[in-house]
Amino acid sequence: MIEVALIGNPNVGKSLLFNVLTGGKAHVGNWPGKTVEKKEGICRYKGEEMRIVDLPGTYSLTAHSIDELIARDYIVKEKPDVVIDIVDASNLERNLYLTLQLLELEANVVIALNKYDIAKSLGYKIDVDELSRILGVRVIPTVATTKEGIDKLLEAVLEAAKEKKRRRVSIGYGKAAEKLISRIERTILKDKDLSSRYPTRWLAIKILEGDEEILKEVEKSRFRNEILEVIR
């Protein structure tokens, strides 16, 4: 079974895409210990079974709201095989912020460039191949309302799930921040447990940001003083 998570900004057509993929048959429950709805369904394509998990719609992946924390924890802790990032093609700039955060989290991302018809009618010309090259992930134009591009999307998900090695794209933050990031990263690597559970660069960035959940996690480490020294 291939585990697939769906994520995207609010109002990108995520629920519709979920229904298209699962045929509308969803198992609805709550996220453990939270009163936030969790939807799961099964998608079969070319003899493969995929479990589709619908993550809450978010603009970002900080620790400030429960929705964002659920989405982030799922990706970090459950490590789904593929994360379908649904991007509103008519609103690329704002949507790609979440995409960059997913890449920073080292998730195995496939982008569904949804509402592609609307983007076209607005006169937007998106160079899909170039976008894919820059981000280092597969980008598939889709229109969830007419099911356009869904087969191609599933094809891309299967390909991505089978891939062992991925090209990693990282976003530079300028000399001063990079220096701190690599300093923190080096100390994180001393803690084998911590560095096996989280992508180390991401962890270092979150520490630098002062992310409360992550700081709590680091406090448990034997090397906490060394790791946190940089930000004190």
Added chain:
Amino acid sequence: MEKRLSDLKPGEKGVISRVTGEKVTRRRLLDMGLTRGTEIVVVRKAPLGDPIEFLLKGYNLSLRKSECENIYVLLEGEEKE
């Protein structure tokens, strides 16, 4: 001159120069694309001036007046490097 986003009139356009306020609110505004250098236009205001609708990065966004008070803009033609 730097102005608060909440003081702009419908039709006026500015470039965001800084976003202040409480950590959580500020972060949320930044997440929604209200970052420095972003062009923002006031579309309209509700009858009592709250909430206010804006156009930025190709989408419409409504904010409470209290949230816009944390956002500062430079009016068009005034932005500096």
